[in-house]
Amino acid sequence: MSPIQPKLIYRSCPLCGLDRLRVVFRESTYYFNTPLTMNIVQCCNCSMVYTNPRLAEENITYEKQDYITPEYVRFHTFIKGKVFRNALARLRFFRPPPAFLIDVGSGIGSFLVQVRKSGYNVLGIEPSRANVKYASEQSNLSIREGHFESLSLEGIRADILTMWDVLEHIAEPRKFIKSAKKVLKPGGIIVLRFPGETFQRIKSIFLRLIKGNNAVIYSPVIHLNFFSHKTIRRLLCEEGFEIIAICTTTSEGRENNGFFNIIRFIWSGMASLLAKLTGIYIDNIEVYARSL
Numbered sequence: 001m002s003p004i005q006p007k008l009i010y011r012s013c014p015l016c017g018l019d020r021l022r023v024v025f026r027e028s029t030y031y032f033n034t035p036l037t038m039n040i041v042q043c044c045n046c047s048m049v050y051t052n053p054r055l056a057e058e059n060i061t062y063e064k065q066d067y068i069t070p071e072y073v074r075f076h077t078f079i080k081g082k083v084f085r086n087a088l089a090r091l092r093f094f095r096p097p098p099a100f101l102i103d104v105g106s107g108i109g110s111f112l113v114q115v116r117k118s119g120y121n122v123l124g125i126e127p128s129r130a131n132v133k134y135a136s137e138q139s140n141l142s143i144r145e146g147h148f149e150s151l152s153l154e155g156i157r158a159d160i161l162t163m164w165d166v167l168e169h170i171a172e173p174r175k176f177i178k179s180a181k182k183v184l185k186p187g188g189i190i191v192l193r194f195p196g197e198t199f200q201r202i203k204s205i206f207l208r209l210i211k212g213n214n215a216v217i218y219s220p221v222i223h224l225n226f227f228s229h230k231t232i233r234r235l236l237c238e239e240g241f242e243i244i245a246i247c248t249t250t251s252e253g254r255e256n257n258g259f260f261n262i263i264r265f266i267w268s269g270m271a272s273l274l275a276k277l278t279g280i281y282i283d284n285i286e287v288y289a290r291s292l
């Protein structure tokens with residue numbers, strides 16, 4: 001089979017719109033069987049880190065997933081379970097039920113099932129048809145199929161919008177946050193979880209030393225934005241949100257890899273303490289913000 005040639009698109013800074021940038025990392029990767037080297041750049045004006053150029057939309061593969069395997073469900077439940085339990089505890093503190101919550105990028109519905117049990121009314125939005133079918137049939141969840149920015153959500157207003165590991169995949173994050181603002185009620189809460197820019201940079205140093213050029217770090221084929229606590233704060237404040245909490249997020253474990261899980265657990269604990277004491281975020285980030 002001949003290699004697929006993906007189309008690439010150059011972008012201006014997704015935060016400030018300027019084109020003054022420097023390359024901070026070059027990652028060797030694959031698009032299906034086509035080898036690619038992609039640039040991670042940093043804006044010299046606002047410090048935003050992003051993939052540039054990025055793959056064009058038609059090369060994005062999420063919608064092409066045909067069916068959900070038991071292995072996928074077990075893997076997803078394992079790696080996200082603790083993340084969702086801890087996040088739900090925070091959410092109950094900031095906005096206890098009853099409330100209407102929309103989970104954008106709801107996947108197989110794991111988070112929505114937990115949230116519904118806690119007394120929230122829930123709706124999912126999900127681009128993958130296979131995920132929508134699975135969540136609807138297995139958990140009797142209400143899920144809208146499609147991309148959040150392009151779906152018609154006329155008349156729908158939420159108290160809470162959650163976006164777990166979504167923002168890094170979005171080509172135009174400012175447009176995405178503007179859409180979120182329109183769907184939220186005044187005073188509503190948005191919750192975002194995403195790869196922290198500093199954590200990616202630390203990973204790039206260590207993993208490059210250990211694995212050389214084969215290290216998977218930024219995953220630029222699917223990850224387009226790498227916000228820090230400063231750049232996410234700027235984006236949300238400029239779009240009419242007030243930050244109520246920024247913290248390092250619960251780490252994802254790995255099945256059958258106790259050593260990795262211990263190291264990750266220790267790092268996560270240290271990162272959480274450092275963030276509380278100094279405001280320096282060396283792990284992935286979770287943000288809670290209120291619509292003004």
Ligand SMILES: [Zn+2]
Binds near residue numbers: 015016043045
């Ligand atoms: Zn910029």
